[in-house]
Amino acid sequence: MISEDFTLITSTESDAVQRAQEIIRQNREYTLFSWSVQGGCNPLPITRAKGTCFWTADDKRYIDYCSQLMNVNIGHGHPKVIEAIKKQAEELAFVYPGAATVARGEAAEKLAEITPGELKKVFFTLGGADANENAMKMARLVTGRQKVMSRYRSYHGGTFGAMSAGGDPRRLANEPGVPWIVRMFDPYSYRSPLYRHCTPEEGDLALVDLIEEQIQMEGPDQIAAILLEGYSGSSGIIAPASKAYWKGIRRLCDKYGIMLIVDEVMSGFGRTGEWFGIDNYDVVPDMLVCAKGLTCGYVPLGAVVVSPQIADYFDSNTLWCGLTYSGHPLACAAASACIDVYKEENLIEKARVQGDKIKAHLDRMTQQHKCVGEQRGIGLFRVLELVKNRETKEPISGWNQPATEAMQKVAGHLKSKGFHTFVKWDWVFVVPPLCITDEEIEEGMSILDEALALADPYCD
Ligand SMILES: Cc1ncc(COP(=O)(O)O)c(C=O)c1O
Structure with missing residues (x-):
């Protein structure tokens, strides 16, 4: 089978894509999703998870930078x-x-x-x-x-x-x-x-x-x-x-x-x-x-x-x-x-140590990206607040308002690269499981860096 972008898709891959679509269809037809206009829901069809990562039915891997709902602290599948x-x-x-x-x-x-x-x-x-x-x-x-x-x-x-x-x-x-x-x-x-x-x-x-x-x-x-x-x-x-x-x-x-x-x-x-x-x-x-x-x-x-x-x-x-x-x-x-x-597994201590490493990245991004107004938090509980203008602190996307184009670009890039997190109003949450490895931090932070670069042009 040939996909729209003319890459060869094997039959196993196309089965996986079909399976993913079927899971979404059944869930959307028979269940109601929280806090959402149902017609706009586009849920991820997640089928397995391990440690800091999870996979959708089409075998796409995501690093879980929000520990699902900030709850899977010890990681998946322990x-x-x-x-x-x-x-x-x-x-x-x-x-x-x-x-x-x-x-x-x-x-x-x-x-x-x-x-x-x-x-x-x-x-x-x-x-x-x-x-x-x-x-x-x-x-x-x-x-x-x-x-x-x-x-x-x-x-x-x-x-x-x-x-x-x-x-x-x-x-x-x-x-x-x-x-x-x-x-x-x-x-x-x-x-x-x-x-x-x-x-x-x-x-x-x-x-x-x-x-x-x-x-x-x-x-x-x-x-x-x-x-x-x-x-x-x-x-x-x-x-x-x-x-x-x-x-x-x-x-x-x-x-x-x-x-x-x-x-x-x-x-x-x-x-x-x-x-x-x-x-x-x-x-x-x-x-x-x-x-x-x-x-x-x-x-x-x-x-x-x-x-x-x-x-x-x-x-x-x-x-x-x-x-x-x-x-x-x-x-x-x-x-x-x-x-x-x-x-x-010494996870409380690990949250401090890995949190400091993430903080160092976020500090650097705050210097380098004019869209970052403030980074704050502690341990592995962190958020970036994005602004249109650092002096006036005008939010890049308003409180309780639909996402602006800039924020949609940030969220879209993170999702497409397999960085799963909450992007809400002017915030990007960075809240991974406490077992996150150094490699997963490096991988995630470089995706986040790319995403922020997409918001910079929207800032004064
Ligand atoms: C601080 C806080 N309290 C309470 C709740 C509600 O917990 P639950 O969704 O398990 O009822 C949440 C959920 O996100 C929360 O963040």
Whole structure:
């Protein structure tokens, strides 16, 4: 067979292409895809994955520079986790959530060991959104208060309460959401007016003062919790410039009896070069929410890990929370195995080391490409923010707007060269699995370099 560009295609290759098209057809005909106009969906027909890479049915290889949904931290197809799931499936695939199991107890004990401070008891959920829902419910039960404060530039999940809690514009289609969320502005030193006439540290401090004013105006005795991502993720990996921000938030929570809930769904499990994003700030929350990297997607699982004070409260008060699949044995077995893998393969340390190598490349690209306004992040949790003009910081593609031609070119080049990542508004995410090799870094960074060169001509 001769293809349009007159290269010879073997029958095996054309079978593979047909298979890829058939997978896409069936998926598009019978399933609905998240957050999308269905008619515009063009999903990748992925059939296998190993380590940092995955392949589509037509055998095209992609380096996974966003770890799927920033969750496959240990990499794809890890034999230890697969074995643990198989063993658990044979032994005991499921029991009701009121039962005690080896898998549940072990996973929770391992989680308690790596979470900060004295956080210990775990409530298992199915993913991140329902973990946040349950954390907010617990805060409201323990404090007897109603409101939850969160950030505009944040995402906490797609269920009703979690979606309202996040500021991500995906919430707008479903507004008004729950009425007890109060949103705060962000430590976005690159763009926030608050940081314009001061050092970033001074900006952080001013922001904390403003939050205190907001607490007072909202009624401190009505605020159950402050819910923040341990290290901001899909809203642009926006981090405060100093520890002052987090220390200030902790101080305000203590002063006003507010529960601090830290959402580590995306920033947890080594992503930032620490077990959890909040570990970079030496702050211990009252509840830590996690999912994604807990099982790296091998089986869905989320968790809320609570302080001894909260655990004590529920020793004599009903925990009004429950899910059929809470503590699912398969998922708990996967979590136990994943935590072992992080430790045995030194992946937390590796995120720091490989992250520094990527940072050096991104620093160089920031110098060389006028389209790069800022590169930021930590460990293997990084983003490039692209601008039309470095002085005015005008974004190359607007917040919550369709991609401009420049951004489409960047995304198109990355995809065609097998660099899989999120390109959203003016951001290009660089969030690979923690097991990424030096060769994969070199390969990926040179593709990224080429893609940025395509955006440069659109800049002043
Ligand atoms: C910080 C954060 N919290 C919560 C969620 C929701 O997790 P899930 O999609 O597992 O419900 C996400 C998902 O991206 C997230 O990034």
